[in-house]
Amino acid sequence: MLRLIQLELQKLWLNKASRVLIIISFILPFTVLILSSIKINFFGFFTLELGELGIFNFPIIWHITTFFAAQFKFFFAIVVVSMIGNEYSNKTLKQNLIDGLSKKEFILSKFYTIVFFSLCATLLIGLATFLIGLYYSSYTEASIIFREVEFLLAYFVKLVGFFSLCLFLGMLLKRSAFALGFLFLLFITESITYGLMKWKLNETVADGIYNFMPLQSMWNLINQPIQRIVMTKFPEKADIMYDYAVHWYEIAIVLGWTAIFIFLSYRLLKKRDL
Amino acid sequence: MEPILTINNLTKKFGHLTAVKNLSFTINKGNVYGILGPNGSGKSTTLGIVLNVVNKTQGDFHWFDGNTTTHNALKQVGAIIERPNFYPYMTAEQNLKLVCKIKGVEHSKIDEKLEVVGLLDRKNHKFRTYSLGMKQRLAIASALLNDPEILILDEPTNGLDPQGIHQIRQIIKEIAAKGTTILLASHLLDEVEKVCSHVVVLRKGEKLYSGRVDEMINSHGFFELKAEKHQELIAILESHPNIGNVTVEDELITAFLNEPMSASDFNKLMFEKGIFLSHLVKRKESLEEQFLQLTDH
Numbered sequence: 001m002l003r004l005i006q007l008e009l010q011k012l013w014l015n016k017a018s019r020v021l022i023i024i025s026f027i028l029p030f031t032v033l034i035l036s037s038i039k040i041n042f043f044g045f046f047t048l049e050l051g052e053l054g055i056f057n058f059p060i061i062w063h064i065t066t067f068f069a070a071q072f073k074f075f076f077a078i079v080v081v082s083m084i085g086n087e088y089s090n091k092t093l094k095q096n097l098i099d100g101l102s103k104k105e106f107i108l109s110k111f112y113t114i115v116f117f118s119l120c121a122t123l124l125i126g127l128a129t130f131l132i133g134l135y136y137s138s139y140t141e142a143s144i145i146f147r148e149v150e151f152l153l154a155y156f157v158k159l160v161g162f163f164s165l166c167l168f169l170g171m172l173l174k175r176s177a178f179a180l181g182f183l184f185l186l187f188i189t190e191s192i193t194y195g196l197m198k199w200k201l202n203e204t205v206a207d208g209i210y211n212f213m214p215l216q217s218m219w220n221l222i223n224q225p226i227q228r229i230v231m232t233k234f235p236e237k238a239d240i241m242y243d244y245a246v247h248w249y250e251i252a253i254v255l256g257w258t259a260i261f262i263f264l265s266y267r268l269l270k271k272r273d274l
Numbered sequence: 275m276e277p278i279l280t281i282n283n284l285t286k287k288f289g290h291l292t293a294v295k296n297l298s299f300t301i302n303k304g305n306v307y308g309i310l311g312p313n314g315s316g317k318s319t320t321l322g323i324v325l326n327v328v329n330k331t332q333g334d335f336h337w338f339d340g341n342t343t344t345h346n347a348l349k350q351v352g353a354i355i356e357r358p359n360f361y362p363y364m365t366a367e368q369n370l371k372l373v374c375k376i377k378g379v380e381h382s383k384i385d386e387k388l389e390v391v392g393l394l395d396r397k398n399h400k401f402r403t404y405s406l407g408m409k410q411r412l413a414i415a416s417a418l419l420n421d422p423e424i425l426i427l428d429e430p431t432n433g434l435d436p437q438g439i440h441q442i443r444q445i446i447k448e449i450a451a452k453g454t455t456i457l458l459a460s461h462l463l464d465e466v467e468k469v470c471s472h473v474v475v476l477r478k479g480e481k482l483y484s485g486r487v488d489e490m491i492n493s494h495g496f497f498e499l500k501a502e503k504h505q506e507l508i509a510i511l512e513s514h515p516n517i518g519n520v521t522v523e524d525e526l527i528t529a530f531l532n533e534p535m536s537a538s539d540f541n542k543l544m545f546e547k548g549i550f551l552s553h554l555v556k557r558k559e560s561l562e563e564q565f566l567q568l569t570d571h
Contacts, residue, residue, distance in 0.1 A: 003375060006375060007372065007375050007376065010368070010371070010372055010375075011361065011372070014361070014363060014364050014368055015361075015363050016363065086361075090359060090360070090361060090362065091357065091359040092359050092360065092361055094327050094355070094359060095355075095359035095360070096376060097325070097326055097327050098325045098326070098327060098348065098353045098355065099348070099373050099376045099377055099416075100345065100346075100348040100349040100351075100376055100377050101376045102326075102345040103326075270329075271329065273288075273322070273327070273328045273329055274322070274327040274328065
């Protein structure tokens with residue numbers, strides 16, 4: 001396993017474009033996180049300090065940081081798609097197989113790399129959130145700090161699921177640009193299908209099916225936290241209540257999709273004549 | 275003899291097109307084999323199948339004694355196919371390190387093999403800056419990294435300039451001299467003739483011949499003759515039992531042998547008949563002539 005990860009990391013790290021993208025995808029979420037945590041003074045008129053809003057309080061901070069950090073996953077998605085696209089366009093996939101890598105090992109080396117990257121991203125976000133939280137949060141008892149730490153797990157699963165989808169699209173279409181285009185198309189298709197179902201069927205059924213669709217199921221893992229922030233400010237407004245928790249079945253659905261995408265990628269490669 | 279690769283009734287169909295039809299042959303240790311055939315005769319497809327990148331439709335093949343999986347066997351095989359495929363943004367050394375990791379070979383082999391193909395001084399240059407000839411030599415170095423039991427080369431001199439072709443052939447000969455089994459696919463006949471001891475001839479996916487190069491056509495060769503007494507010579511040749519076909523082109527007479535006969539015996543015979551030859555050469559058909567006969571063009 002270590003050998004397969006090393007193999008893939010060498011391929012990625014020595015490529016300037018993917019190296020830059022990897023660095024960006026790690027650094028950008030932190031920059032935003034740190035920027036938002038500092039006090040911004042608007043020429044003495046007023047100061048904007050997001051920390052004062054209570055968003056850096058435990059446990060809500062886990063929800064907020066993982067949600068916003070997840071929006072930066074697109075940078076690494078480009079890396080994932082191009083690491084397949086390049087293997088096809090350089091014909092190095094064929095050469096790797098001839099050199100003695102099995103098709104299974106090839107897919108696994110990509111998948112392990114995805115898991116490895118997601119793990120690093122999760123650990124870093126976890127650490128950063130913990131430190132920022134300790135600094136700003138009004139509550140620092142361990143029981144409160146580690147409540148809702150499951151958002152980190154959701155973040156990890158979300159990344160692995162999303163990148164597995166990218167891996168599959170890359171294998172399917174062989175070209176990075178097509179794969180990214182198709183990803184966008186999938187997003188639109190899911191929304192349109194949802195709209196149609198809501199119109200033709202009833203809303204509960206539509207919601208039920210929608211929650212099983214690949215992109216929506218990943219989105220469901222970490223619901224948007226804006227409404228929750230509003231809720232903490234106006235606890236009396238009961239009509240904006242919503243379910244933002246991480247549920248085991250949400251994780252199960254995404255893990256299911258991950259397994260399907262990886263298996264399909266393998267099947268595709270196995271059937272293909274290179 | 276120790277078999278390295280055995281192919282049994284292998285068939286590959288691409289839709290309606292049959293690229294390889296019921297092909298069987300065996301590669302034994304220590305020989306230099308050529309797979310010969312016009313473009314599109316199924317050479318690369320056959321190699322693709324045994325190298326695990328093309329899926330077979332029917333039949334089977336096994337490496338070595340048949341007890342190793344193809345995946346493990348390929349770690350003892352070195353192969354290059356048509357175009358050298360490497361990561362353009364990596365240097366030669368980095369590319370070879372990657373191959374070492376795939377094959378499970380020590381990094382110390384890299385310099386040794388780069389030396390063999392004469393690229394040691396360019397090892398820190400990026401692959402994309404290489405000329406085609408250098409890329410092809412790097413591919414050979416990469417294929418040699420694991421000191422393979424067999425080296426498979428598919429059209430190794432395709433697209434190279436004469437110097438490049440010469441360099442590659444020189445390297446192949448040196449490797450063959452060390453006793454490595456080589457399988458060389460080519461449509462260039464002189465290439466196969468110069469390096470190979472055995473040959474498999476394919477046409478439209480079917481095997482036409484497999485065996486030693488010099489036994490490819492069961493012939494005893496022919497004489498090329500010239501003499502002052504032109505007509506008398508032809509008359510004698512046509513009546514001689516050992517000689518079959520006689521063709522005449524201007525002054526040059528070509529007489530094909532039915533039975534073995536040495537040039538000196540023939541010369542002696544002519545002398546006894548009072549004919550003095552001004553030109554006598556005994557030849558065998560070149561591989562090109564044999565190949566064209568086999569593939570009837």
